[in-house]
Amino acid sequence: xxxxxxxxxxTIDYEKIVETEDFKALIKRKKxxxxxxxxxxxxxxFILPLLTGYTKILETRAIGYMTWTWVYAFSMFIMVxxxxxxxxxxxxxxxxxxxxxxxKNVLK
Amino acid sequence: xxxxxxxxxxxxxxxxxxxxxxxxxxxxxxSDFYTAGGSLTGWQNGLAIAxxxxxxxxxxxxxxxxxLNGFDGFYYSIGWLTAYLVVLFxxxxxxxxxxxxxxxxxxxxxxxAKKVRGAAALNTIxxxxxxxxxxxxxxxxxxxxxxxxxxxxxVLIVGTMMLIYVLFGGMTxxxxxQIIKALLLMAGTIIISFLVLMKFNFNFIGMFDxxxxxxxxxxxxxxxxxxxxxxxxxxxxxxxLVLGTAGxxxxxxxxxxxxxxxxxxxxxxxxxxxxxLFYVLTIFLGFGAxxxxxxxxxxxxxxxxxxxxxxxxxxxxxxxxxxxxxxxAFATILAVVAGLVLSGASAIAHDLYGQVxxxxxxxxxxxxxxxxxxxxxxxxxxxxxALGAEKLNVAFLVSLAFCIAASANVPTILMTIYWKxxxxxxxxxxxxxxxxxxxxLVAMSPSVWNxxxxxxxxxxxxxxxxxxxxxxxxPAGFIxxxxxxxxxxxRHEELEVSYAEVRFKxxxxxxxxxx
Numbered sequence: 001x002x003x004x005x006x007x008x009x010x011t012i013d014y015e016k017i018v019e020t021e022d023f024k025a026l027i028k029r030k031k032x033x034x035x036x037x038x039x040x041x042x043x044x045x046f047i048l049p050l051l052t053g054y055t056k057i058l059e060t061r062a063i064g065y066m067t068w069t070w071v072y073a074f075s076m077f078i079m080v081x082x083x084x085x086x087x088x089x090x091x092x093x094x095x096x097x098x099x100x101x102x103x104k105n106v107l108k
Numbered sequence: 109x110x111x112x113x114x115x116x117x118x119x120x121x122x123x124x125x126x127x128x129x130x131x132x133x134x135x136x137x138x139s140d141f142y143t144a145g146g147s148l149t150g151w152q153n154g155l156a157i158a159x160x161x162x163x164x165x166x167x168x169x170x171x172x173x174x175x176l177n178g179f180d181g182f183y184y185s186i187g188w189l190t191a192y193l194v195v196l197f198x199x200x201x202x203x204x205x206x207x208x209x210x211x212x213x214x215x216x217x218x219x220x221a222k223k224v225r226g227a228a229a230l231n232t233i234x235x236x237x238x239x240x241x242x243x244x245x246x247x248x249x250x251x252x253x254x255x256x257x258x259x260x261x262x263v264l265i266v267g268t269m270m271l272i273y274v275l276f277g278g279m280t281x282x283x284x285x286q287i288i289k290a291l292l293l294m295a296g297t298i299i300i301s302f303l304v305l306m307k308f309n310f311n312f313i314g315m316f317d318x319x320x321x322x323x324x325x326x327x328x329x330x331x332x333x334x335x336x337x338x339x340x341x342x343x344x345x346x347x348x349l350v351l352g353t354a355g356x357x358x359x360x361x362x363x364x365x366x367x368x369x370x371x372x373x374x375x376x377x378x379x380x381x382x383x384x385l386f387y388v389l390t391i392f393l394g395f396g397a398x399x400x401x402x403x404x405x406x407x408x409x410x411x412x413x414x415x416x417x418x419x420x421x422x423x424x425x426x427x428x429x430x431x432x433x434x435x436x437a438f439a440t441i442l443a444v445v446a447g448l449v450l451s452g453a454s455a456i457a458h459d460l461y462g463q464v465x466x467x468x469x470x471x472x473x474x475x476x477x478x479x480x481x482x483x484x485x486x487x488x489x490x491x492x493x494a495l496g497a498e499k500l501n502v503a504f505l506v507s508l509a510f511c512i513a514a515s516a517n518v519p520t521i522l523m524t525i526y527w528k529x530x531x532x533x534x535x536x537x538x539x540x541x542x543x544x545x546x547x548x549l550v551a552m553s554p555s556v557w558n559x560x561x562x563x564x565x566x567x568x569x570x571x572x573x574x575x576x577x578x579x580x581x582x583p584a585g586f587i588x589x590x591x592x593x594x595x596x597x598x599r600h601e602e603l604e605v606s607y608a609e610v611r612f613k614x615x616x617x618x619x620x621x622x623x
Contacts, residue, residue, distance in 0.1 A: 012620070014609035027615065034197050041193045042350075048186070049346055052332035053339025059331050064313035065320055069179055069332055076186050077384055083193055084380045091201075091373055098616045106618060 017105045026097050033090055037083055044079060048072055113431035117254070120292070120435035121269075124285045124442065128273050131281035138475035141278035142209040142454050143364040150371045152287055154378020157362050159286025161188070161353075161383055162293055163444040164246040164414075165506040167437055170387075171420070172413025174394020175406055178319070178329035180336055181394055185387035187349025192383070196376045199354045202525045202614035204363045204372040210451070211360045211517065212459045215524050218610045219532045220603035222464045227539040229459040231516045232357040234543065235509050236452035237490060239358075240445055242505035244494035246414060247441040249502075253415060254434050259498050266442065267491035273446040274453070274483045282450055283365060285443040292436045294386060296421070300433070301389045303424040304396035315395060322399045329398075344579040345507065351582060352510030355517030357451040358444075369617045396420050414502060449483050449490075456482035500565075504555055504575070511550070511578045516542035519585035525614050528607045530593055537592030542585030549577030 017023055051058050051072075058068040139146065148156065166188065173181030207214035212228035244263055251262035273281055308315040316330060323329045336342035353359055363372045397406060397416035400423050409415040418437060422430030457478035462470045470478070520538045523530040550556065552572040558564035612618065 012609075014606060014612050018608040018612055023612070023615075027611075030615070037193075038197050041190060045186075045190050045346070045350060046343065049183075049332075049336075049339060049342045053336075053342055065316040065330065066313055067330055070316070070330070073179075073182060073186055074388075076190060077388060080189050080193055080380060080384060084196060084377050087196055088373065088377050091370075095370065102616055102618055 012106060020105060022101050022104065026094065026101060030094060041079060041083060044076065048076070110427055113427050116428060116431045117435040120439055123288065124439055127284045127288065128277040128281040131277035131284060134280055137472050138479065140280060141476050141479055142450065142458065143361070144279040144283050146365060146367050148283060148365045150366065150374035151378050152283070153362060153366050153371065153375035155290045155382065156283045156286040156365070157359065157375060157379035158382040159290035159443055160358055160362060160447050161379065162290065162386055162440065164243055164437065164441045165502065167293060167440055168246060168414045168417055169502060169506070170390045171393035171397060171417035172406065172415070174390055175397035175416040176403060176413045177334045178323070178325060179332050180334045182391065183346060184349065185390050187346050188353065189384050189387050191350045191353035192376060192380045194350060194354045196373070199521060200363055200372050200376050201369040203360060203521070204369040205614050205617040206610065207364060209361070209364055209458050210454045211357055211521070212455065215520060215535060216463070218524050218605050219535050220605070221532045224532055224535045225459050225463055227536050229455040231512070231539055231543055232455035233452055235357055235513050236448050236486070237493070238505050238512065239509040240448045240490045241493055241497055242502045242509070243441050243445045243448070244490060245497050245500055245505070246502045247438065248494065248498065249410065249414065250434065250437055250441070253409065260495055263491060263494045267487060269442055270445045270449060271484065271487045273442065274449045274487070275480055279365060279450055282443065282446045285439070285446065289436065289439045289443050290382065293440060294382065296433050296436050297386060297389045297393065299429070300396065300417070300421055300424060301392035304392040307400065318399065319395055323403055340579065341574045344574050344576045347582060348507055348511040348514050348576050348578040351514035351518050355513030355521065356510070357455065358447045361451045361454065393417050393420060396424070400424065412502060449486055452486040453479045453482035456485070507576055508550060511576045511581065512543060512546045514578055515546040515581035515585045519582070519589050523589045530589065531596060532604060533596030534589045534593030538585050538589035541588030542581055545584035546577055546581035549580060553577065
């Protein structure tokens, strides 16, 4: 860490780069993309104990003797797999944007 | 155990030792030792993450918990898998972009003060000790069950093996042991699950019907609430599971064993598929053990149900399968403790010795030597603790480690990446308030105090009602971050890197050449 502390002023003006339209747009796109997913998975996760703890609605049978509690739990697994795949695809686009920003602002 | 069982058991151990010998020849620099030189590919690291994650608590613990408690045991599977969304969406890439070897590196990339790094190292060591204690106690019990050697001797054997892996092979050996072990563990789990499903005539829905009457809990076995009667207590446990992963030093360290953030990201994807598949299969392990081994037999062997999976393997596949599963469980524990020793040693040798004491002026050779000595220190210390901890509940120790990781590390990590105003004082107060509130509340909880003599560490009424304090200690970490930041009069700006730089590097992975 001391390396960073004693390194002195960097030759790159980060204050300026983070104020560029390109970078601000990237941050905004990233935020707009991930926020709904993050809110959704946290909500889905904590609604499960609220439903099992305070209500009985998940205790009815869904298929045979498998209750809705299990169906809910299995859909959490599917949610995790689907969200990671979506993230993976989206992140590839962000990679291209990042390369462009570095190209334009740092390596010029 | 018969001859075949010994043969299978020692074949697995010999394989892992061979890997260590092979890796030892390639470990020369500090980077090799801590992070396998950042040389792992996405799928390799994904398997290694799965290996780290599917510890004794996952394999032995969840199988046991589901077999004894039904759906309440399955909460662990749900929580530990969903945790990867937190890691992937919020932590993995910025962490890889900012850090070098350890979690403290990443926080130190923004806050240069020694006290920040010191606090981060303290958290890492505390978490590692609890986690390691759990694994060593579990390993001791497993060896005692298999070979009939006394607990103390078992712990010493496991401890010595673990030090051999780490000292000679470093992260390269630990990673490859994790990868192979993850494959063996998946193979074993798939075989057992297939055999269980076959016993139920491949009728997944019919299995639930059969489970209604298979356990002492009756139909309640299939519902939430066998163990977690109190919803706040349940939410507290779930919060520890979902946030804790993002603060576990040995998991975070895995993101430095790949070359860049893209590979870190793809390794999370691989691990999510493997870990997810494994956790789905825990249902078959748990249900199978409850139905074909029986709750009474499981409890008779180990009150927490830890031996349910190996026992089920024995019932379904005879001695050979049982010893294969036991050998894999043993390799699991060894590999996980080796990873833990490495992350603890990196906190001591890299963060405390290298950066705080020596100001970063250490040679490669000194670093690796310091790391080896730190590994021995941590190893010996945890072996001594484990010798006196036979009666402690393994699942409790692991969930405690998750609770501390969630409370003490996660708020600081998130604020370092995402909060512009966050400062040095805030980082220190956040880490310490999370850690202290978690430890103090646990010390007053029913996990430590029980009115029945011998049921917990101390006899008496617990002051704090919940087994895990996550629901209070995580907010304490965030409030500590906020209060420390807004109230601090003394600034450390000369030691802080501007948020603009941190933000840019975290988002883009750009690194200057002198770094």
